[in-house]
Each structure stands twice: as structure tokens, then as C-alpha cells.
Amino acid sequence: MDFAAFLSDCRVQWPEFDDPPALARSTHPADRRLAGWPGKIPGMATENKLMLLNLAVARLGANEVYVEVGCYRGLSLVSAAAGNPAAQIYACDNFSQFKSSADQLRRALAEHTPPGQVHFFDLEFRKFLIDAPWRPAKIGVYFYDGGHSFADQYDGLRYALPSLADGALVIVDDTNKRNVRSANRLFAREIEGFEPVLDLRTPRNHSPTWWNGIQLFRFRRPADFALPNGVTLGYRVRRFLWDDVFLRARHNWRAQRNQLKSRLRRRPR
Ligand SMILES: C[S@@+](CC[C@H](N)C(=O)[O-])C[C@H]1O[C@@H](n2cnc3c(N)ncnc32)[C@H](O)[C@@H]1O
Known part of the structure; x- marks a missing residue:
């Protein structure tokens, strides 16, 4: 993708683009053409995020595609495509989270995107990324918004890596989460050429600025690049701590809190 052109488009939309703390507080881009989409399609994205995806897709190179993992009802997918009819787009969701279905998503796509785009x-995202149905094209822009356990997040990058074009832009959502940040940080440390570009945090989830945080990376494939062979000890340790200890403890704590709340609600006054 044309990264320099993408950056200058971003500077037009957000004059504060080179000042990350100010950008993190920005409520909307200069051009409001995507402002109506969150009202039309239920989703988990803000106008800023939708514009960022849309600008990135507009700068795809020849033989490059946009790939999205985690579509829900199609808000980010439709907004990425809007006004970019030449872009070829590949996306997956297995509808394992939240309430949505392939039929609902397909209806939104039929209504709001040109046939065949x-x-x-x-599918489960690992299978989708291994199948790589876009081949022989490469991924110029990749948006990962699927499951956010440590393993999901790391695998979302690891399985996409063989398909990333030289200079690909990688956008990850929900990066306020500490396990997501940890997975991205480890991946960037382990994979030569996978470089952090932008890291915007928000005070909470559902923030009107950048939802639940967003990170951008650029992959510049070194001349002697070789795909990693399996996962490292660093991955195994972090996966155990984040997913088996931290996430499990949080789920248990939430389940107990909900039980207590419903018991208190049932108590006679
Ligand atoms: C936060 S939602 C996506 C929101 C959407 N990008 C938007 O802007 O409205 C996350 C989605 O990832 C999907 N997902 C979670 N784990 C997945 C997996 N292992 N494979 C494929 N999709 C998955 C969920 O079903 C859910 O629809």
C-alpha cells in the first residue's frame, strides 16, 4: 500500500495526526461522509476508526487486498469499502461472540456494497488465514477485530504474516486490553520488520473517539525474511499467564459477582 499517501490523507482528516495524545482525544475526522454509518449498521466502531480503515483501503496497491477478521454486522467492513469500489475485500467471522449471524451480515453487504467486491x-479466523482465498494477491491492509484473548490476538497476526505484502498496514482494534497489547508487543519484538506506527488509547471501552483503543503497525519484509518456525517460550509463558490465569480469574470473578447480584435482587425487602 502507498503508506506515504495514507499518512498524508490522515493528516488532512486529523490535523493533529502527528500529536498522538491530541489525536487520541479527536472526536471525528474533517470529512463527515462516514458519520451516518454507525446509525445504519449496529457495530463496535467510531467514525474515526471507520475513516482510518476507509483511507487505508483507498491506498491499496496493485495485487493487494483488504482483509478483515471479525465483522459482526458489517459496520467496519461496509465503511472500509465505501467509495473504494476497486478494492477487493476478504473477511471472516464465525459468529462465536455477540448476537449476529452470517445471514444478517450478508444482507448488510448486499445492501451496501457492490456485488463481487x-x-x-x-469461518474460524485461523482456517481463513491459512486458506488465504485471496491468493496470489497479498494483504495490503489487514484489520484484526476478532477474539481478543492473548492467543487469539497473537495468532491473528501470526497466521496473517505469510500473506502480508511488503509495506502492509496492520490495524488492531481493542488495544486498551492488556492481553492484546502484550500479544502485539511480543509479536513486534519477535518479527523483524513488524514496526509500531501508532498507539491510541481511550479512557474506556465504547469511547466516542477511538472506541477501545487502536494500534497500527507496518510490515516491511526484510530481504532475508524467513517465517518463524512455531511459537517461542515467551509466547507459551504469556499465553499461560494471560489466558489460563488472568482471563480465567476474571471470568470466575464476573460469574460470582453476577450470581451475588441476582441473589440480592431476589431477596425479599
Ligand atoms: C468486536 S466484534 C467485530 C466488530 C466489527 N468489526 C464492527 O466494527 O462492528 C468481534 C467479532 O469477532 C468474531 N470472532 C471472535 N472470535 C472469532 C474467531 N475465532 N474466528 C472468527 N471470528 C471470531 C465475533 O463473532 C465477533 O463478531
């Missing part, structure tokens, strides 16, 4: 796969 978006290729949707009702």
Missing part, C-alpha cells in the same frame, strides 16, 4: 467466509 466483498468475499465473506463464515
Whole structure:
């Protein structure tokens, strides 16, 4: 993708683009053409995030595609495509979270995108990324918004890596989460050429600025690049701590809190 052109488009939309703390507080881009989408399609994205995806897709190179993992009802997918009819788009969701279905998503795509532009796969993302149905094209822009356990997040990058074009832009959502940040940090440390570009945090989830945080990376493939062979000890240790200890403890704590709340509600006054 044309990264320099993408950056200058971003500077037009957000004059504060080179000042990350100010950008993190920005409520909307200069051009409001995507402002109506969150009202039309239920989703988990803000106008800023939608514009960022849209600008990135507009700068795809020849033989490059946009790939999205985690579509829900299609808000980010439709907004990425809007006004970019030449872009070829591949996306997957297995509808394992929240309430949505392949039929609902397909209806949104039929209503809001030109026939043949978006290729949707009702699949677990690892299988989708291994199948790489866009081949022989490469991924110029990759948006990961699937599951956010440590393993999901790390695998979302690891399985996409063989398909990333030289200079690909990688956008990750929900990066306020500490396990997501940890997975991205480890990946950037382990994979030569995978470089952090932007890291915007928000005070909370559902923030009107950048939802639940967003990180951008650029992958510049070194001349002697070799795909990693399996996962490292660093990955195994972090996966155990984040997913088996931290996430499990949080789920248990939430389950107990909800039980207590419903018991208190049932108590006679
Ligand atoms: C936060 S939502 C996506 C929101 C969407 N990008 C938007 O802007 O409205 C996350 C989605 O990832 C999907 N997902 C979670 N784990 C997945 C997996 N292992 N494979 C494929 N999709 C997955 C969920 O079903 C859910 O629809």
C-alpha cells in the first residue's frame, strides 16, 4: 500500500495526526461522509476508526487486498469499502461472540456494497488465514477485530504474516486490553520488520473517539525474511499467564459477582 499517501490523507482528516495524545482525544475526522454509518449498521466502531480503515483501503496497491477478521454486522467492513469500489475485500467471522449471524451480515453487504467486491467466509479466523482465498494477491491492509484473548490476538497476526505484502498496514482494534497489547508487543519484538506506527488509547471501552483503543503497525519484509518456525517460550509463558490465569480469574470473578447480584435482587425487602 502507498503508506506515504495514507499518512498524508490522515493528516488532512486529523490535523493533529502527528500529536498522538491530541489525536487520541479527536472526536471525528474533517470529512463527515462516514458519520451516518454507525446509525445504519449496529457495530463496535467510531467514525474515526471507520475513516482510518476507509483511507487505508483507498491506498491499496496493485495485487493487494483488504482483509478483515471479525465483522459482526458489517459496520467496519461496509465503511472500509465505501467509495473504494476497486478494492477487493476478504473477511471472516464465525459468529462465536455477540448476537449476529452470517445471514444478517450478508444482507448488510448486499445492501451496501457492490456485488463481487466483498468475499465473506463464515469461518474460524485461523482456517481463513491459512486458506488465504485471496491468493496470489497479498494483504495490503489487514484489520484484526476478532477474539481478543492473548492467543487469539497473537495468532491473528501470526497466521496473517505469510500473506502480508511488503509495506502492509496492520490495524488492531481493542488495544486498551492488556492481553492484546502484550500479544502485539511480543509479536513486534519477535518479527523483524513488524514496526509500531501508532498507539491510541481511550479512557474506556465504547469511547466516542477511538472506541477501545487502536494500534497500527507496518510490515516491511526484510530481504532475508524467513517465517518463524512455531511459537517461542515467551509466547507459551504469556499465553499461560494471560489466558489460563488472568482471563480465567476474571471470568470466575464476573460469574460470582453476577450470581451475588441476582441473589440480592431476589431477596425479599
Ligand atoms: C468486536 S466484534 C467485530 C466488530 C466489527 N468489526 C464492527 O466494527 O462492528 C468481534 C467479532 O469477532 C468474531 N470472532 C471472535 N472470535 C472469532 C474467531 N475465532 N474466528 C472468527 N471470528 C471470531 C465475533 O463473532 C465477533 O463478531
